[in-house]
Amino acid sequence: MFRTRFAPSPTGPLHLGHAYSAIHAHDMAMAAGGQFLVRIEDIDTSRAREHWEAQIYDDLSWLGLRWPEPVMRQSDRTAAYAEALDQLWDMGVLYACTCSRRDILEAASAPQEGVPVHGPDGLIYPGTCRPARTAAQRDRPVAATLRLDVQASLMPDDVFSFIETGSGPEGETGAIRFSGRQVISDIGDVVLARQSMAAAYHLAVVLDDAAQGISHVVRGQDLFEATKIHVVLQRLLGLPTPVYHHHRLIRDESGKRLAKRDDARAISAFRKDGVSMQELREKLAL
Ligand code: GLU
Ligand code: ZN
Secondary structure, rough: OEEEOEEEEEEOEEHHHHHHHHHHHHHHHHOOOEEEEEOOOOOOOOOOOOHHEEEEEHHHHHHHOOOOOOOOOHOOOHHHHHHOOOOHOOOOOOEEEEOOOOHHHHHHHHOOOOOOOOOOOEEEEOOOOOOOOOOOOOOOOOOOOOEOOOOOOOOOOOEEEEEOOOOOOOOOOEEEEEEHHHHHOOOOEEEEEOOOOOOOHHHHHHHHHHHOOOEEEEEEHHOOOOHHHHHHHHHHOOOOOOOOEEEEOOEOEEEEEEOOOOOEEEEEHHHOOOHHHHHHHOOOOO
């Protein structure tokens, strides 16, 4: 069964890039006789707003999309996230991190030659808080920033893979293989929980896709590199790896990526201007 999802965060209006992603996922599901789900990624409660969620449903309906109710909302999944964090903590692959953004910037500003500085989450964490051996005997700290100790999670010679039916930013497609060594050097110790959040994106997305039985993840190319950390987490947690389909990003005339605050390109703005759903699809070359 082909089952995919569109997973917006209700922190602003949906723009053209979201419309492209949602329609793309929906059309692929329909063509395969499968299912298209909507999931509300409202884990960051400091930024999520109910009126944005309402607007998301309204815009998606206007785009002609239909999905089963009720939708999954991350704010209802705190217990599932805590359980997975406990599991990882007991495996000894998590540690608490107290670094500020500035601490990380300073520690990373004197990199060794040839060591990459940027990963999918920005600066690769320089490991300041990583314990010599991640201790698992204490209780997991709650309301703390927790990082995945990738060196404790995998071996450099481990091989990971996933199937890409779209393409990454460099045209990567087909069977994508990568090593534990690459995860250590190019991704590093990503954050899986934050003080104010039940789980960080990487953990929540992996758990939610598994809980919803997602067979195909359709999303923008900006998340291609992050998929590697998702595959590592799936292996650690014993979850299946879906097929991934990363699509091109919708850019404005100057080639810049559309940002959420770019309200001029909000779907609602096109609707207000009297643009039809068909015209919008044509604009996106869908
Ligand atoms: N909430 C994420 C976003 O808006 C979804 C990412 C994903 O599809 O995995 O980018
Ligand atoms: Zn730290």
